[in-house]
Amino acid sequence: MEAEVSTRHLSFVETGRATPSREMILHLAEQLEVPLRERNQLLLAGGYAPVYAQAGLDSPELRSVRAAVHDVLTAHEPNPAIVVDRHWNLVDANSAVALFMHGVATEQRTSPINVMRLSLHPRGAAPHIINLAQWRAHLLSRLRREIAQTADPELVALYTEVRGYQPDFDATNLETPLAGEVVIPLRFRIGDQELVFFSMVAAFGTPLDITVDELALELFFPADPATAAFLASQRT
Numbered sequence: 001m002e003a004e005v006s007t008r009h010l011s012f013v014e015t016g017r018a019t020p021s022r023e024m025i026l027h028l029a030e031q032l033e034v035p036l037r038e039r040n041q042l043l044l045a046g047g048y049a050p051v052y053a054q055a056g057l058d059s060p061e062l063r064s065v066r067a068a069v070h071d072v073l074t075a076h077e078p079n080p081a082i083v084v085d086r087h088w089n090l091v092d093a094n095s096a097v098a099l100f101m102h103g104v105a106t107e108q109r110t111s112p113i114n115v116m117r118l119s120l121h122p123r124g125a126a127p128h129i130i131n132l133a134q135w136r137a138h139l140l141s142r143l144r145r146e147i148a149q150t151a152d153p154e155l156v157a158l159y160t161e162v163r164g165y166q167p168d169f170d171a172t173n174l175e176t177p178l179a180g181e182v183v184i185p186l187r188f189r190i191g192d193q194e195l196v197f198f199s200m201v202a203a204f205g206t207p208l209d210i211t212v213d214e215l216a217l218e219l220f221f222p223a224d225p226a227t228a229a230f231l232a233s234q235r236t
Contacts, residue, residue: 005028025043036207037054037214052209053210057091061209062211065215069083073092076094077096078231078235079220079231080094080100080197081096081219082218084215088115088117099188099195101125103127104123116143116162117158125188130188130189130194131187140159140163184198196224199220201218203216203217
């Protein structure tokens with residue numbers, strides 16, 4: 001109904017009795033919010049050439065995109081902000097992200113950095129995450145949704161790997177938020193200081209390039225006055 005395609009025609013397409021046009025494939029993919037990389041695969045399966053290009057992040061075509069990302073990261077300081085690609089590899093970050101590297105083993109912060117591994121590995125940030133069980137469940141849930149959407153084998157392998165880490169947590173408390181919480185917090189300890197964040201994930205709204213489509217910006221905000229004051233003190 002949302003695609004405004006008749007049930008009869010859609011049934012013919014699904015069963016192979018009718019061959020969809022390139023426009024129909026793209027129209028249905030748009031309604032289903034299929035990522036651009038997978039839309040190209042649908043076009044190939046339908047006998048058509050891909051239509052979405054994939055420029056390198058350092059290419060001249062993406063100069064304005066890089067500038068926009070840099071502006072957002074810089075403007076968000078002193079709060080941490082990161083940019084990741086399709087496989088959770090760190091593409092860029094602002095200076096405040098150094099907070100999350102506190103106590104992280106050298107091999108976990110050596111490029112290329114995978115944010116999912118960095119977050120959950122026992123030699124990564126995991127020992128400093130106070131609510132590790134809750135945050136781990138949140139990250140694994142995001143990974144499962146991305147796998148369901150893309151069926152990407154690299155994401156499947158990443159999920160299997162990080163799920164195999166064995167943090168010490170009480171699974172019975174995973175679904176029990178604290179009173180007054182409206183989002184899942186990230187509770188991070190640096191020395192004697194407990195920092196509490198919530199995050200917002202942003203993406204480009206009208207991408208036509210696969211690289212741009214797969215970029216995700218995660219912006220962390222202080223969830224209490226003590227964290228805000230600590231971050232402000234780091235700036236000075």
